[in-house]
Amino acid sequence: MGAPPRLPSRVRETGQPNNTPNADRDDRGVYYGWAVMPVACLMLIGTLPGQTVVVSQFNTALRAALGLSNEALSLCYLIGTLAAAFPLTLVGRASDRIGPRRTAGLIVGAFCLGTLALTNATGAVTLTLGFFLVRFLGQGALGMLSSHVLALWFEQRLATVESIKHAVFSLGSAAAPAITLAMIGAFGWRHAYAIMGVAVALVLLPLIAFVLRDRPEEVGQHLDNEPPTAREHDREENDPADGPSGEADFTLGEALRTRTCWLLIIPGMLSGLVGTAMLFHMQPLLVEAGVRDPIDSGAVAVSTWAVALFIGLTTGGPAADRVPPRVILPLSPLGITASCLLMFVASEPWHAAAAMGIYGVSQGWGMAAAGPAIARFFGRPHHGAIRGFVTSAMVGGTATGPYLFTLVGGWLGTSEEITLIRGLLAFAAVAVPVAVGAAFATRPSVPER
Numbered sequence: 001m002g003a004p005p006r007l008p009s010r011v012r013e014t015g016q017p018n019n020t021p022n023a024d025r026d027d028r029g030v031y032y033g034w035a036v037m038p039v040a041c042l043m044l045i046g047t048l049p050g051q052t053v054v055v056s057q058f059n060t061a062l063r064a065a066l067g068l069s070n071e072a073l074s075l076c077y078l079i080g081t082l083a084a085a086f087p088l089t090l091v092g093r094a095s096d097r098i099g100p101r102r103t104a105g106l107i108v109g110a111f112c113l114g115t116l117a118l119t120n121a122t123g124a125v126t127l128t129l130g131f132f133l134v135r136f137l138g139q140g141a142l143g144m145l146s147s148h149v150l151a152l153w154f155e156q157r158l159a160t161v162e163s164i165k166h167a168v169f170s171l172g173s174a175a176a177p178a179i180t181l182a183m184i185g186a187f188g189w190r191h192a193y194a195i196m197g198v199a200v201a202l203v204l205l206p207l208i209a210f211v212l213r214d215r216p217e218e219v220g221q222h223l224d225n226e227p228p229t230a231r232e233h234d235r236e237e238n239d240p241a242d243g244p245s246g247e248a249d250f251t252l253g254e255a256l257r258t259r260t261c262w263l264l265i266i267p268g269m270l271s272g273l274v275g276t277a278m279l280f281h282m283q284p285l286l287v288e289a290g291v292r293d294p295i296d297s298g299a300v301a302v303s304t305w306a307v308a309l310f311i312g313l314t315t316g317g318p319a320a321d322r323v324p325p326r327v328i329l330p331l332s333p334l335g336i337t338a339s340c341l342l343m344f345v346a347s348e349p350w351h352a353a354a355a356m357g358i359y360g361v362s363q364g365w366g367m368a369a370a371g372p373a374i375a376r377f378f379g380r381p382h383h384g385a386i387r388g389f390v391t392s393a394m395v396g397g398t399a400t401g402p403y404l405f406t407l408v409g410g411w412l413g414t415s416e417e418i419t420l421i422r423g424l425l426a427f428a429a430v431a432v433p434v435a436v437g438a439a440f441a442t443r444p445s446v447p448e449r
Contacts, residue, residue, distance in 0.1 A: 031225035032213065033153035037161055039212045041168040043104065043146040046204050049115050049196040050138020052279045052398065053173045053302055055131075057180040059283060060295070061189040066123055070284055074402040076124055077280065080131025081399030084140050085392040089252070091141045092148070092388020099214035100149040100384070107145065108204045111137035115197025119190040135395065144391040151375035151383050152215050156224050156321070159372040163317020166367055167310045170360075174306035177299040223380075248379030254447040255378045255386050263441035264325070264370045264377075265390055267332050269397035270434050271363050274336050274427045277401035278343065278356070279305070281420055288421045289346045297349040305356035312364020320368040328369035329438040333431035335362020340428035344421060377443055 048054050055077075063073055095103040114137050118130030146165065154161050183192035216222055255261045278285065282301060286294035320328055339359035346352045378386055408423035 031216075032219050032221060033161075033216065033225070035211060036149060036153050036213060037165065039207045040146045040150050041165045042204060042207060043142055043149075044165055044169045045172045046108070046111075046200040047138040047143045047146075048172060048176050049193065049200065050111070050134035050140075050142075051173070051176075052139075052276045053306065054176050054180050054196075055134075056280050056282060056302070057177050057299070058184065058189050058193070059280070061184055062121075062127065065189065066121065066127060068124060068127075070281075071403075071406050072124060073127075074280070074406050076128040077131055078399055078403035080128045080133075081135045082396060083132045084136030085395040085399060087136060088140045088144060088392040088395065089385060089388040092144065092384035092386070092391070094384075095145060095148055095388075096382060096384035100145050100152070101208060101212045101214050104142065104145045104149075104212065105205060105208045107137055107141045108201055108208065111142060112197045112201035114138070115193055115200075119194045135399075139398070140391055140395045144387055147371055148384050148387050149212065149214070151372075151387070152223075152380060154224060155376070156226075158375060159320035159368055160317045162371050163313040163320070163364075163368045166364070167313040167317075170306045170310035170313060170364070172306075173309065174303045176306070177302045181295075181299060248377060248446070249381050250378035250386070250444075250447060251382050252385040252389055255382075255444075256389070258444035260377060260441050260444045261374075263437055264329070264373055265393050267329055267366055267434055267438050268370050268390075268394050270431060271332050271336060271366055272394045272397035273401040273404070274340065274431070275305075275359055275363060275401070276398040277405035277423070277427070278339075278359070280402040281405055282352075285343070285420055286346075286349075286352060289352075291346060291349055291352060293349070297352060300349060301352040301356045304353040305360040308357040308360025309364045310360075312361035313368055314364075316365040316368030320372055324442070325369040325373040326439050326441045328365050329441055330435040332362045332366025332369075333435040333438065335359060335365070336431040337428045337435075338362075340424040340431075344424040344428075373441070 059073065062068065063070065068076070091103065091107070111134070114130070114133030117133055118127075121127040121130045147162065150161055150165065151158060180192065183195065186192075187195065213219060216225070250258075279302060282298040283294050286297055286301075291297050316328060335358050339355045339362070342358065343352060343355040346355060374386060374390060375383055405420060405423045408426050
């Protein structure tokens with residue numbers, strides 16, 4: 001199981017932590033959280049077969065193989081993804097009870113089986129079931145657990161480590177479209193998906209079993225590698241990002257009754273909705289816009305989004321450890337407005353790439369601000385359940401995006417055809433009031449019991 005990290009001298013000698021705030025700061029050994037963080041990064045990368053950035057590359061192949069229209073494929077994705085959102089709170093509660101390590105092991109094994117089920121799709125019903133499995137187990141559950149485990153190990157640097165994790169994911173996302181298209185060309189879409197699922201299990205299961213640990217207390221350490229009294233002293237000296245609150249203890253119900261919880265959730269839901277719609281429909285959008293080589297141009301635009309997301313995360317993470325979320329969070333919906341408007345007027349491949357670049361940077365800022373704020377404002381004891389609900393909401397947004405896009409396109413188009421690209425104007429308008437509301441996301445009052 002691996003040797004535990006070197007413990008502080010007072011813990012080694014007495015079995016008790018040193019409660020003097022500044023004592024023994026240089027004799028705590030290497031914090032095991034830094035070993036947990038790479039595992040969390042790989043857990044998030046492992047969700048790629050269930051992420052739209054990969055699924056969208058199968059769009060053309062799926063429609064041709066299964067005889068589905070663009071609207072029918074979008075409806076399958078909607079139903080599968082929307083259904084995937086509901087069980088996530090249960091996964092979060094399970095993680096609170098048995099720990100993220102055991103929960104992640106079960107989810108990874110099931111995710112591998114889910115990708116194999118998708119490869120056997122023969123029509124709309126079985127494809128919808130496959131979408132449900134990879135979206136629930138991959139994008140939803142495994143992605144949620146990668147954030148949950150970091151929140152149990154980090155507090156003061158949580159925004160930074162979360163952003164590093166997502167930045168690593170964005171680099172994987174940047175390479176994913178080209179790799180996926182190459183695999184589809186070499187092996188066919190069914191075998192390509194199967195190879196991805198098996199590879200995820202082979203990489204992650206050993207790491208979860210032998211490296212991942214649930215909490216610092218399991219190895220005789222403390223959150224942030226600081227005794228509780230030292231963390232209190234640090235909060236008095238420096239109160240970043242509206243003040244981290246490792247002592248907060250909101251239940252899921254208490255969190256949902258606060259205005260702040262919804263002001264943190266809604267921008268992320270909108271970002272997932274709009275971004276998934278654009279990513280999923282990238283190829284037909286570029287066809288409507290008259291952009292040459294829509295498949296290759298779409299892959300470039302998606303890769304540009306991933307690189308831009310990396311930039312947004314690496315700049316937003318450190319800022320979110322110092323600046324309140326109400327300052328950073330509105331930048332996400334404002335970026336949505338700008339990217340939708342630019343995509344609407346796109347006529348060249350670089351226009352689409354620029355639009356996705358703006359979206360990626362703004363999405364990175366929003367992710368850097370919202371995720372850590374949830375842990376800081378509402379605490380660790382019920383973080384799995386709260387994070388599970390938040391992830392359900394995010395997945396629900398991604399579920400409705402592609403199909404809602406076709407509906408809005410139909411309303412704004414003509415009686416003869418759906419005009420997807422006109423739906424961008426509606427999304428651009430909705431993002432503006434969301435940006436205004438996000439500016440009021442402040443620390444909630446401690447619940448009275």
